Amino acid sequence: MTREIEKAADIPVVQIATIVPIMLTVGTNRIVPGVAIPHPVGDYSNGPEGDRRVRRELLERALKALQTKIDEQTIFEKE
Amino acid sequence: MRVVHYLNQFYAGKGGEDKADWKPEAAPGPVGPGLELKKLFGDQAEVVGTVICGDSHYGENMEAAQAEVIKLIESFRPDVLIAGPAFNAGRYGVACGNVCQGAAEKLGLPAVSGMYNENPGLELYRKYAYIVSTPDSARGMRAALSKMAALALKLGRKEAMASAADEGYFSRGIRKNFFRPVNGAERAVEMALARLRGQPFKTEYEMPVFKRIAPAAPLTDLKTAVIALITSGGVVPRGNPDHIRVSSAETFGAYDISGVTDMKPEDYESIHGGYDRYWAGVDPDVIVPLDVMREMEREGVFGKLHDTFYATTGTGTSVAHAERFGQEIGEKLRKAGVSAAILTST
Structure with missing residues (x-):
């Protein structure tokens, strides 16, 4: 789905999900590894504030991925 | 058995790129590579006619060209169609595939073609024809024609076609059910053992x-970017108004989130059947x-969040x-x- 959206719209699409090999297999170009399968962009283990912090960090990384010129499939890990 | 052969302007001897706008025409009997087919067939089949079209003409007028080519093919009352081989010629491969599709759908005619595995015509049309694997250039002409002729004879005689691997054509994505003497568990164990021994094995799926x-x-x-949110995580407005399936989805939903600042559980829910919700x-x-x-939109980190978010369930899809x-x-x-x-x- 990610690949076809990117192709049809000709815009960068970043995918945040947990199983990175699947994203690599299906042809996602900009990959941000998520937290866990049932909550890819959140984590309540450190309470509601911790959850928001995690989400903010992931989205900032996603925005960075969208602004990064890449030539091949790239995984954007936490720095 | 009556065979019709489809060729582009180049293999029909009309000319190269300068003649690529050649309009569809028919010639009686074999032309160009068709002469080799005639030899291969011997008295088992006859190349009754050749239909020719320029690759650019076909590519630029696909619908009209297909209609015309199919009409010409039909005029020969064939039992089988052979298209190409196209090797790695993209436009030619697409034309061959599209002709095969038309022949199958409009005339119920079985078709054989030959392409290099990266020819774009292969992915587009492999369902509609028996396409044999060829090298990327005409160096492989003789071998390609020999494989194509054998399949054409089989199709013309309405003999049962074996699997893609056994017959040497690209899989058409069709699975046939049949009984095996040894059950699945035993076959799986044998496969695992072969793998562990480093011996060759063949997957069944x-x-x-x-x-x-x-x-x-x-x-x-x-700062001026409009960014859209999309999910395959099955989050939809509560009640799942579009009845998106919980697994093996066949649809997606588009939902207005203008003015919505938070995914509240009273308004949104996950209907995904593939994870703990x-x-x-x-x-x-x-x-x-x-x-x-x-929050980031308010802070001006990026321009604007797109007013619509898209959702489906990505499990078994x-x-x-x-x-x-x-x-x-x-x-x-x-x-x-x-x-x-x-x-x-x-």
């Missing part, structure tokens, strides 16, 4: 091959990060459906002038 595309250019100005029930933002996206969702969503985003998208998956 090939995984689909996924495609790659060149990465899109990055955003140059985040406990946390989605506590706060759907852990799957569709609307609250923080709104076929690759073909997922690709179609992507194409349709991508088209909508393009028309709406969206500059980038964040897709979350579970």
Whole structure:
């Protein structure tokens, strides 16, 4: 789905999900590894504030991925 | 057995690129590579006619060209169609495949072609024809024609076709049920043992091959960017108004989120059948990060969040459906002038 959206719209699409090999297999170009399968962009283990912090960090990384010129499939890990 | 052969302007001896706009025409008997087919067939089949069309003409007028070519093919009252081989010639491969599709759908005619494994015509039309594997250039002509002729004879005689691997054509994506003398468990164990011994083994269920595309250019100005949220995590307005299936989805939903600042559990829910939805029930933002996206939008980190968010369930969903969702969503985003998208998956 990610690949076809990117192709049809000709815009960068970043995918945040947990199983990175699947994203690599299906042809996602900009990959941000998520937290866990049932909550890819959140984590309540450190309470509601911790959850928001995690989400903010992931989205900032996603925005960075969208602004990064890449030539091949790239995984954007936490720095 | 009556065989019709489809050729482009080059192999029909009309000329190269300068003649690529050659309009569809028919010639009696074999032409060019058809002469080799005639030899291979001997008295088992006859190449009764050749239909010729320029590759550019075909590519630029596919519908009209197909209609005309099919009419010419039909005039020979054939039992089998042979198209090409096209090797790695893209336009020719697409034309051959499209002719085969037309012959199958409009005339119920079985068709054989030959292509290099990267010819774009292969992916597009492999369902409609028995396409044999060829090298990337006409160096492989003789071997390709020999394989194609053998399949054509089989089809013309309406003999049972064995599997793609056994017959030497590219899989058409068709699975046939049949009984094996040894049960699945035993076969699986044998396969595992062969693998452990480093011996060759053959899978009975090939995984689909996924495609790659060149990465899109990055955003140059985040401050003015319109960003869309998409999910395959099954988060939809409570009550699932579009009845998206909980697994093996065949549709996606588009939902207006203008003015919505948070995915509240009273308004949104996950209907996904492939993961534990406990946390989605506590706060759907852990799957569709609307609250923080709104926060960043307010802060001016990026320009604007797109007013529509798209959702489906990605579990058991076929690759073909997922690709179609992507194409349709991508088209909508393009028309709406969206500059980038964040897709979350579970």
